[in-house]
Amino acid sequence: MKMRKRKFSLLTKVLFYYLLFTLVSFVISAIILQREANEHMHNILEKRFAHREHRIEHILEHEKNLDKFRHSSYANIKRVASVPPRFEPTYTDTVMVNEYTQRENVYRKKTTYMTVDGRHYKVVMTKEADELYRFKDDVYHIVLPVFLLLAMALLVANYVFSGYLLEPFRRILKQMASYKIGRAASLKHIKTSTQEFDRLKQLYERMQQRIESDYFQLKEYTENMSHELQTPLSIIQNKTEALISHNNLTSEQATQIKAIYEETQQLSRLGRALNLLTQIENQEFQNIQTVTTAPVIEDHLQKIHEMVEMKELTVEKELDPEHALTIDPGLLDILLRNLFKNALRYATRGSTIRIETGRGRMVFSNPGAQPNFESEQIFDRFSRGRGQKTLGLGLAIAKKICQVSGLDISYAYEEGRHVFRIEEKGPDSDL
Amino acid sequence: MLVEDNAELVDDVTAFFREEGYVMETAFTLQEAREKVGVYSYDLVILDLGLPDGDGLELLEDMQRDQPQVAVLILTARDALDVKVQGLEQGADDYITKPFHKAELNARVHSILRRKVAGGRQKLTFNEIALDLNEKKVTVYDQELSLTRKEYDLLLFLIYNKDRLLTKESIAEHLWGDHIDQADNFDFIYNHIKNLRRKIGQAGGHNYIRSMYGMGYKFVTE
Numbered sequence: 001m002k003m004r005k006r007k008f009s010l011l012t013k014v015l016f017y018y019l020l021f022t023l024v025s026f027v028i029s030a031i032i033l034q035r036e037a038n039e040h041m042h043n044i045l046e047k048r049f050a051h052r053e054h055r056i057e058h059i060l061e062h063e064k065n066l067d068k069f070r071h072s073s074y075a076n077i078k079r080v081a082s083v084p085p086r087f088e089p090t091y092t093d094t095v096m097v098n099e100y101t102q103r104e105n106v107y108r109k110k111t112t113y114m115t116v117d118g119r120h121y122k123v124v125m126t127k128e129a130d131e132l133y134r135f136k137d138d139v140y141h142i143v144l145p146v147f148l149l150l151a152m153a154l155l156v157a158n159y160v161f162s163g164y165l166l167e168p169f170r171r172i173l174k175q176m177a178s179y180k181i182g183r184a185a186s187l188k189h190i191k192t193s194t195q196e197f198d199r200l201k202q203l204y205e206r207m208q209q210r211i212e213s214d215y216f217q218l219k220e221y222t223e224n225m226s227h228e229l230q231t232p233l234s235i236i237q238n239k240t241e242a243l244i245s246h247n248n249l250t251s252e253q254a255t256q257i258k259a260i261y262e263e264t265q266q267l268s269r270l271g272r273a274l275n276l277l278t279q280i281e282n283q284e285f286q287n288i289q290t291v292t293t294a295p296v297i298e299d300h301l302q303k304i305h306e307m308v309e310m311k312e313l314t315v316e317k318e319l320d321p322e323h324a325l326t327i328d329p330g331l332l333d334i335l336l337r338n339l340f341k342n343a344l345r346y347a348t349r350g351s352t353i354r355i356e357t358g359r360g361r362m363v364f365s366n367p368g369a370q371p372n373f374e375s376e377q378i379f380d381r382f383s384r385g386r387g388q389k390t391l392g393l394g395l396a397i398a399k400k401i402c403q404v405s406g407l408d409i410s411y412a413y414e415e416g417r418h419v420f421r422i423e424e425k426g427p428d429s430d431l
Numbered sequence: 432m433l434v435e436d437n438a439e440l441v442d443d444v445t446a447f448f449r450e451e452g453y454v455m456e457t458a459f460t461l462q463e464a465r466e467k468v469g470v471y472s473y474d475l476v477i478l479d480l481g482l483p484d485g486d487g488l489e490l491l492e493d494m495q496r497d498q499p500q501v502a503v504l505i506l507t508a509r510d511a512l513d514v515k516v517q518g519l520e521q522g523a524d525d526y527i528t529k530p531f532h533k534a535e536l537n538a539r540v541h542s543i544l545r546r547k548v549a550g551g552r553q554k555l556t557f558n559e560i561a562l563d564l565n566e567k568k569v570t571v572y573d574q575e576l577s578l579t580r581k582e583y584d585l586l587l588f589l590i591y592n593k594d595r596l597l598t599k600e601s602i603a604e605h606l607w608g609d610h611i612d613q614a615d616n617f618d619f620i621y622n623h624i625k626n627l628r629r630k631i632g633q634a635g636g637h638n639y640i641r642s643m644y645g646m647g648y649k650f651v652t653e
Contacts, residue, residue: 230508231437234530238443241533244646245596254644261646265600268530303610306581306619337610 011162019151030143037139041132042091049110052125060116076124083113083120093129105130168192172200181215182282184208222278229271236264273393276334277381280400285328288405293332293357294319300336304344312350320358325424327405335401338394339364339420346418354417365419378411432456432471434464434487435479435506444477447533448540461485468494468501475502475544477536480518488521495522502547504539506531532601534592541591557590557652559636571634581606582627589640589650598647624648 008016056075089112098105108129114121171190179185185208187201240261244254279285301308301315308315325332343353347366356363371378379399382392395411398420402409408423433448435441436459445455456471458464461482468476468490476494480487487505494501505518505526518526524543527536545564555562561570567583569576578586588605589597599617606623628638641649 228508230529231440235437235439235443237530238440238447238533241596241598241601242443244598244644245649249644251644254646258644258646261598261600264530272528300610303607306607306622310616310619333609 009162009166011158011166015154015158019154022150023147026143026147030139033139033143034136037132037136041129041136044132045108045110045127045129048127049125052127053112053114053123056123057114057116060114060119060121074125078122080113080120080122083115087113093133096126098128106133165194168194168197169200172197172204176204179208181211184212219278219282222274225271225274230268233264233268233271237261237268240264270393273397277393277397277400280331280397280404283404285331285404287328287330288326289329290324290326291329291332292321292324293362294321294323296329296332297336297355297357300333300340304340307344308353311344311347313344313347314352316352316354318354318356318358323357323360323362325362325405325407327401327407331401331405335398335422338398341394342398342420343418360424362422363419364422365414365417367417371413371418376411379409432458432464432467432473432475433477434458434461434482434490435477436460436481436483444533444536447537451537459483461487461490464490465493468498472498473501475504475540475547477504477506477540478523480505480507488518491518491521491523500547502543504536504543506536532598532604534588534595534597534601535605537595538588538591538605555587555590557593560586560590560631562587562590571631571636574634576630576634578627578630581623582630585623586627589648593639593650593652596643596647596649600647602647 052075056077060077089110092109092111094107094109095104096107097103106129107126109124109126111122111124114123168190169192172187175185175187175190187205190201192198192201240257243249243257244261249257297317297319301317327335343364343366346368347353348368351367353366354364379395381396399409401407402422406425408421408425410421410423412419412421433441433444433455435444435457438459441457441459445457448455456467456473458467461484464476464478464482476490478487478490487507491503491505494503499522503523505523506529507518507526508529524547525539527539553563553565555564559572561573562568562583563570564587567580569578569583569586584606585602588602599620600611602620603611603617606620611617624640624642628640632638639650639652641651643649
């Protein structure tokens, strides 16, 4: 079993990727902003520390008295023996309580060494950095809500605009879904200012034209072929008949002529069957009426009783006198003929053909060998039973008739019987 | 007159009907047919519908207006029901679709001419066999045979086409029409032939029906 992937609308997808992209760019810009803020803050503080260092240096040069700095928040200076080699100033941020406001603030502490007149000092300076920290936090405080707001706005826009923007697209799709071959429809009435949809419209129209023209050419070809074949076939048939009429044929000659004759007949039947299929496809049978099936079936049974007897078959019928179909009577005739033909051909000698009508369905069944193909293939053109010399078009014709007449034909092999069911289609089973 | 554009078919059919003792004229185009119909008077026009210069139905229309007494048999490669119906509605007497058996065409021509031209010649006799075409009854030496409808039709078909080979296919098509392609084989025709022979024989009639190479039957007159 293959998992079916969920499908999303184009706009939702676009929105999703857009939001993802926006989120990433927001995060990146937040990071950059924060760095900038850090550096800026550092620079400001560094300037102030430098100023202080300058003053401390000045004082140390002149006063040499470190008491002045004792207990001062200004700087803490200690005389040391030496400066650690390759020392770089260190910075630490700590939270301390402000002496005057009694509020917790963030302070930056700078530790460095100084050398004044050959004496070494370790200097620790602290400076309030609260304001600067607040600025840094503000970056996040601004970026996040803006992103959320944008996302919300996009969601709403998606909801509102998807209807409006995709309307022409939906209409084009609808038109495509309802397309029937031989009935090209223009998309002119679908107005769109969207480039892609306009292109789609044009392409679809062009494709439709191409399909139509191919279809009509093929149709014309089939029609002409089957039609034009008939006259030469008439001649061949007549000539062979004339040949056979000679009394002085050897039996070998007779057999050969007979073979030519039979093949000609087969060809002619093929031409007619193909022609019939095309005609049904073209809906040339439009004399649609309500036909009660029972008398028609009885009539058919009457006409084929010799063939039934030949195969020692019995016909079991259960005909509902009320059962009727809405169909062209000519087509019903052809349909029944083909179903009977099939039943006669494939029924085992001496078995029973069953016909049932009623409750909106018509069922033909006959016993026979298990088919050697998928049950749906039975309606394909040129699919025929094992070793049968037939056209293999009968059931294709039957199916086509059902299609144009709003009927459903199905085949099943049940309990050793070939069963064909013909039912009226429900009103909503068109798709 | 035969109106048909295929020369080979025209030759075939013309030769066939001349042999049968008819006077045959031919026309290859609608135009030619129109001219001939305007000048001569025919008993029957065999009319192909697909002519190079137009639809045979046009001629049918004209003839129905000007010469409704002329019988028309439509010959068509179009198998469509509506063409047949249209032709018959427009006054054609019968139709036959290509490819046809000449025997079938012959039988149809016979029956149209009998109905329309001979003013309903009621009897058809061949030696000791007599057919009453109205009553559809057969007598042999004045003794009535009890034939089924199929046997009667078969006998009439054979006599219309006497001395010609009737293939099983053509007999089957004549008797069963479109239903014939439902048959696997035409062996059941043999039963009808056998019964017919037996019934004629019982009344003292001669056995005229010969089987030919297993392909069909011939009503032999000599």
